[in-house]
Amino acid sequence: MSAVGQVESERSLADHDVILLEDSSDNSEGFDDYDGHFDNPTEPTTKQSSVAPVSEYPQIEKGVVINQLSNNDDFISLSDSEESDGEKEKEEKDGTNVEAAALSGDNATKKQAAVTPAAGDYPWITNHDHSKQKEIADWLTLEVKDFISYISPNRVEIKQRNTTIGKIRAAVSELWPDADLHVFGSYATDLYLPGSDIDCVVNSKGGDKENQSSLYKLATHLKKNGLATEIEIIAKARVPIIKFVEPESRIHIDVSFERINGLEAAKLIREWLESTPGLRELVLIIKQFLHSRRLNNVHTGGLGGFSIICLVYSFLSMHPRVITNEIDPIDNLGVLLIDFFELYGKNFGYDDVAISLSNGVPSYLPKREWRELHPIRNSFALAIQDPGDRANNISRGTFNIRDIKKAFAGAFDLLTIRCYELDQALFSERVGKSILGNVIKYKGKQRDFKDERNLVLNKAIIENEDFHKKRSRTDDDDELDKHNDGKPEKKRSKTKKPKKTSKRRSQASQVEAYQEDNDDYNPQEY
Ligand SMILES: Nc1ncnc2c1ncn2[C@@H]1O[C@H](COP(=O)(O)OP(=O)(O)OP(=O)(O)O)[C@@H](O)[C@H]1O
Numbered sequence: 001m002s003a004v005g006q007v008e009s010e011r012s013l014a015d016h017d018v019i020l021l022e023d024s025s026d027n028s029e030g031f032d033d034y035d036g037h038f039d040n041p042t043e044p045t046t047k048q049s050s051v052a053p054v055s056e057y058p059q060i061e062k063g064v065v066i067n068q069l070s071n072n073d074d075f076i077s078l079s080d081s082e083e084s085d086g087e088k089e090k091e092e093k094d095g096t097n098v099e100a101a102a103l104s105g106d107n108a109t110k111k112q113a114a115v116t117p118a119a120g121d122y123p124w125i126t127n128h129d130h131s132k133q134k135e136i137a138d139w140l141t142l143e144v145k146d147f148i149s150y151i152s153p154n155r156v157e158i159k160q161r162n163t164t165i166g167k168i169r170a171a172v173s174e175l176w177p178d179a180d181l182h183v184f185g186s187y188a189t190d191l192y193l194p195g196s197d198i199d200c201v202v203n204s205k206g207g208d209k210e211n212q213s214s215l216y217k218l219a220t221h222l223k224k225n226g227l228a229t230e231i232e233i234i235a236k237a238r239v240p241i242i243k244f245v246e247p248e249s250r251i252h253i254d255v256s257f258e259r260i261n262g263l264e265a266a267k268l269i270r271e272w273l274e275s276t277p278g279l280r281e282l283v284l285i286i287k288q289f290l291h292s293r294r295l296n297n298v299h300t301g302g303l304g305g306f307s308i309i310c311l312v313y314s315f316l317s318m319h320p321r322v323i324t325n326e327i328d329p330i331d332n333l334g335v336l337l338i339d340f341f342e343l344y345g346k347n348f349g350y351d352d353v354a355i356s357l358s359n360g361v362p363s364y365l366p367k368r369e370w371r372e373l374h375p376i377r378n379s380f381a382l383a384i385q386d387p388g389d390r391a392n393n394i395s396r397g398t399f400n401i402r403d404i405k406k407a408f409a410g411a412f413d414l415l416t417i418r419c420y421e422l423d424q425a426l427f428s429e430r431v432g433k434s435i436l437g438n439v440i441k442y443k444g445k446q447r448d449f450k451d452e453r454n455l456v457l458n459k460a461i462i463e464n465e466d467f468h469k470k471r472s473r474t475d476d477d478d479e480l481d482k483h484n485d486g487k488p489e490k491k492r493s494k495t496k497k498p499k500k501t502s503k504r505r506s507q508a509s510q511v512e513a514y515q516e517d518n519d520d521y522n523p524q525e526y
């Protein structure tokens, strides 16, 4: 596109639907992870005061990047939300934020906090009464499972995500025939909550789309096609992105450019999920726990989704009773949840210990031995090695570890008090009670209990699997090329492994009847 054309495309974005982030969100600690996901997807942004429509920035028309994220050397991390600030305030006014009460002091308060859950706040217990369980730990495990099934996506939600991504993908291909859109993050790992955003990346054959002009072009194109509203363009970050809301589904979407580390991470996380029973359940519980306390947003020092996954994975992989097969995690989710809160709320040595996931094997690593972590400005901080890059501390933006630790400790206290109390109670007194109640809160729309992931394929997962299969085939071919000086072609095809039908693919036949296959979600071959 000519310079004039570019200016035109940038001008066409100039309305109040487009905002540019001016604030780098850097702080004195140098934590500059930008989350940028507004806490309530249905509310207009509250950031209007610090941002302005494109037209108010004359620099833009000269093609100058105005975003002041230039020193951002962190990954742009993303989060989810379905709870509004209003709801949160109400919750605090109502005094239903019992964890705060529990944390505030004496045991009497803690006890009071633990005994007065309002059943309406805990919809996952509706028609799911486990009060007859002899073992209180079994009751808690069943309640964890109920919550997971309550929060898991139903058929309509999965289709909506598939369709939404299908539309964005088609628009990307229309704009750039040599480019394709891939999904990573929680949608590609089935670890999303109802309000979670979708993380995508555009990769092209030319590898030339990560620049300001391309970001504008894509934003303009999406807007023109009615696929994007509330657009933010964050052009000058270490990971430049476009953020927007797809108007039909109201799903928040983040698009980054020309990188595959997120796609690699999605594959790895799915492998962890397959090999680690209980991982999905505990991750979703912890996500919801932090989300309801506004502690999941990396932008404000919270713990992001990726860090939560690594934390829970390492916890389960090193849990003494799990690794010795003394307990089956799926039958002991309640105990494991309490153990998790105890470890990271009370016992973990944040000052000295880092979590390593090098070579896919979780272990504890003395911080002094992690070279890239130094110099350490604040020793009381969570440090988790990126499984894809051991130099990267994925939780370096989590500067509010103090509150996170307190919240975990409070949850441990509440759960243990509640378990003790209900264990002592008569069966008749237990009916309709919740154990998890005050720990997990769900303030979103009323949901059903339908986890319908087995009925509708998550196409982001299929597509990610295909992406990796194609890559490994290309790698095989490259390897052969090396041995055969690039020839002969015939030999190459002989050595190709027979096509395997993946687990997901075989599931496909079972669920065909439920699929909506016409949503144009067909990744291109590279
Ligand atoms: N600090 C980081 N360093 C490197 N990669 C990161 C970092 N944070 C996020 N990522 C990448 O982005 C992906 C999405 O991260 P995110 O924290 O949004 O988790 P998520 O699983 O999508 O959770 P959520 O549903 O809360 O958005 C991760 O799987 C990872 O590939």
Ligand SMILES: [Mg+2]
Binding pocket: 078, 079, 185, 186, 197, 198, 199, 305
């Ligand atoms: Mg995400």
